[in-house]
Amino acid sequence: MTNLIAPPTARPVTPLGILTQKLEAIVQEVNQHQDLPADLVAEINQAWQLAAGIDPYLEECTTEESVALAVLAKITAIEAWGERFTAGATVRPLEQEMLSGHIEGQTLKMFVHMTKAQRVLEIGMFTGYSALAMAEALPADGVLVACEVDPYAAEVAKTAFGQSPHGAKIRVELGAALATLEKLAATGETFDLVFIDADKKEYIAYFQMLLDTSLLAPQGFICVDNTLLQGEVYLPAEQRSVNGQAIAEFNHTVALDPRVEQVLLPLRDGLTIIRRV
Known part of the structure; x- marks a missing residue:
């Protein structure tokens, strides 16, 4: 099955994607200059080929997504998200690149x-791709609670869940993530696996709440998305956006917290895996 996550015109949103785009522009430029040393041109072309080939090869070697996930990815890709950003409807602009995608x-x-895991918590659902992917791995009596602040995105997700035999495992909580977490903690809910992919400026608050309450099971794991934030976290500070600075501070906070150990994987836009010590 062909992966239908994004059309060819989708902008690169990962360090590798941005690097590949820049290398492609350099290749196009150097190939127009006949006076450059052939060895240099060959090296630059090979650098671009090495970068450009990684993602397609990962796609080829990874188990295909389910039909339900492929359909949801296509629906998300063709939606006019720019028209959905209206005052009061969401706290952030929505865009197709928010989809976790096939590999992740x-x-x-x-x-x-x-x-x-039998109980999973997702903080930031968008259209539900990652939620449905995880639900497919849950046992029949497993539960996934998905938090989403945007009503329209949540409705897209609910429609997709209704078309999958695994959708019944998912419970959508609509509202601001921190408020939802407080409610879940107050009712004593706990989770074996937590996936964070919401407001970057609140990542530290999510992390602290998970560790300071019973939300994260004693042997539970936290997965955190976008922890490379398009490479901004390791570029000079003056080149960072507000979100880039927020993620850099989050990464630093986690690295210094003696209660956990973690590994940052260069998967897509960065995926950090955290566990209690």
């Missing part, structure tokens, strides 16, 4: 299998 979806699904 299958990674999260594998994590659910590996940890044998």
Whole structure:
């Protein structure tokens, strides 16, 4: 099955995607200059080929997404998200690139299998791709609670869940993530696996709440998306956006917290795996 996550015109939103785009522009420029040393041109072309080939090869070697996930990815890709950003409707502009996608979806699904999680919490659902991918790995009596602040995105997700045999495992909580977390903690809910992919400026608050309450099970894991934030976290500080600075501060906070150990994987836009010590 062909992966239908994004049309060819989708902008690059990962360090590798941005690097590949820049290398392609350099290749096009150097190939127009006949006076450059042939060895230099060959090296630059090979650098571009190495970067450009990684994502397609990962797609080829990773288990195909389910039909339900492929359909949801296509629906998300063709939606006019720019027209959905209206005052009061959401706290952030929505865009197709917010979709976790095939490789990350299958990674999260594998994590659910590996940890044998029965209860999963997703902070930031968007149209539900990652939620549905993880739900596919949950046992029949498993539960996934998905938090989403945007009503329209939540409705797109609910429609997709209704078309999948695994959708019944998912419970959508609509509202601001921190308020939802407080409600879940107050009612004593706990989770084996938590996936964070919401407001970047609140990542530290999510992290602290998970550790300071019973939301994260004693042997639970936290997966955090976008922890490379388009490479901004390791570029000079003056080149960072507000979100880039927020993620840099989050990464620093996690690295210094003695209660956890973590690994940052260069998957898509960065995926950090955290566990209590």
